[in-house]
Amino acid sequence: MRIVSGIQPTGNLHLGNYLGAIRNWVAMQNDTVTTGGECFFFLADLHAISMPHDPATLSAGTREMVAALVACGIDPERSTLFNQTQVPEHPQLQWLLNGTARMGWLSRMTQFKDKAGKNRDSVSVALFTYPVLQAADVLLYQATHVPVGEDQKQHLELARDIAQKFNNDFCPEDKPLFTLPEPIIPPAAARIMSLRDGSSKMSKSDPSDMSRINLVDDADTIMNKVKKAKTDPEPLPSEKDGLEARPEARNLVGIYAAMAGTTVEQVLADFGGKGFGAFKPALGELLVEKLAPINARFVELKQDRDALDAILRKGAEKARAAAAPTLAATYDALGLVRG
Ligand code: TYM
Numbered sequence: 001m002r003i004v005s006g007i008q009p010t011g012n013l014h015l016g017n018y019l020g021a022i023r024n025w026v027a028m029q030n031d032t033v034t035t036g037g038e039c040f041f042f043l044a045d046l047h048a049i050s051m052p053h054d055p056a057t058l059s060a061g062t063r064e065m066v067a068a069l070v071a072c073g074i075d076p077e078r079s080t081l082f083n084q085t086q087v088p089e090h091p092q093l094q095w096l097l098n099g100t101a102r103m104g105w106l107s108r109m110t111q112f113k114d115k116a117g118k119n120r121d122s123v124s125v126a127l128f129t130y131p132v133l134q135a136a137d138v139l140l141y142q143a144t145h146v147p148v149g150e151d152q153k154q155h156l157e158l159a160r161d162i163a164q165k166f167n168n169d170f171c172p173e174d175k176p177l178f179t180l181p182e183p184i185i186p187p188a189a190a191r192i193m194s195l196r197d198g199s200s201k202m203s204k205s206d207p208s209d210m211s212r213i214n215l216v217d218d219a220d221t222i223m224n225k226v227k228k229a230k231t232d233p234e235p236l237p238s239e240k241d242g243l244e245a246r247p248e249a250r251n252l253v254g255i256y257a258a259m260a261g262t263t264v265e266q267v268l269a270d271f272g273g274k275g276f277g278a279f280k281p282a283l284g285e286l287l288v289e290k291l292a293p294i295n296a297r298f299v300e301l302k303q304d305r306d307a308l309d310a311i312l313r314k315g316a317e318k319a320r321a322a323a324a325p326t327l328a329a330t331y332d333a334l335g336l337v338r339g
């Protein structure tokens with residue numbers, strides 16, 4: 001098992017990242033004791049330049065994200081934790097895969113369509129080719145499993161298409177070069193929605209900080225954001241079906257279930273018939289209780305910049321060693337002379 005996944009170091013780690021992906025990273029890392037697998041987790045800083053960004057914020061955000069991931073339970077001794085910039089094999093492989101990826105495939109990416117909107121001509125080329133870098137990120141390590149939230153599923157399908165076409169076009173039938181990666185999406189909480197709008201996902205790029213719970217928010221901030229979360233006037237239903245046409249209620253109940261480690265059915269058994277006046281304080285307290293230890297550890301870790309840089313340096317060394325054979329084999333398969 002080779003487990004690979006990444007996160008952009010723009011903005012704070014939020015509840016969607018945590019429940020959709022990071023919690024799974026930690027679980028998979030901890031399972032490697034029995035599965036014998038290897039984990040590679042990285043900060044997708046090269047992806048972050050596909051959108052307008054502030055350089056100082058990006059470098060500060062990169063170190064903060066290392067602290068946040070370690071605070072969540074990623075152990076740099078057990079997992080290889082690094083940032084893309086220090087592993088130039090990522091953009092090198094991307095260039096090689098650009099020859100295989102098709103314009104039509106990239107044009108169908110919903111994230112590109114969402115982010116570009118009506119401004120297709122003025123967004124960066126990097127925003128368009130971004131999924132090819134993402135394919136390189138996982139194919140470089142021969143990833144077998146990629147733990148992600150629902151929104152990354154399409155990008156992973158593209159990575160599989162690129163791998164398949166490259167194997168068909170350039171490798172003998174019995175010796176495919178790239179492993180086809182399997183997305184691992186949590187059965188619940190794969191798509192946490194904004195607290196202000198139940199139809200859009202919780203996201204770092206939402207201009208309103210009230211739309212998300214950041215893992216570094218203090219107790220008062222969390223209680224206040226939950227209190228102000230958009231809801232409807234009805235009490236909670238007792239059955240799951242009753243949440244169908246109520247996206248905000250469904251989101252909050254889903255968050256409660258995921259944080260408490262229980263099912264939506266159980267949450268509705270406890271809170272069905274009660275109004276949000278009773279449910280919201282309970283949800284706020286649950287979030288505060290679960291996030292407080294992460295928060296405290298994060299505050300401590302982020303102060304030691306040298307220690308964070310050392311984690312990244314060591315991680316990059318291990319990642320480069322793991323990446324080298326696949327990159328070399330890709331050059332060879334394409335007939336590029338490495339000397
Ligand atoms: P990013 O930085 O947007 O998000 C990191 C992870 O968090 C998940 N996620 C969510 N899950 C549930 N609900 C939400 N509201 C929510 N928001 C984010 C994402 O699915 C993701 O798993 N392109 C990627 C980073 C990346 C990557 C990769 C991932 C680059 N290369 C290779 C996997 C493999 C991204 O921007 O994720």
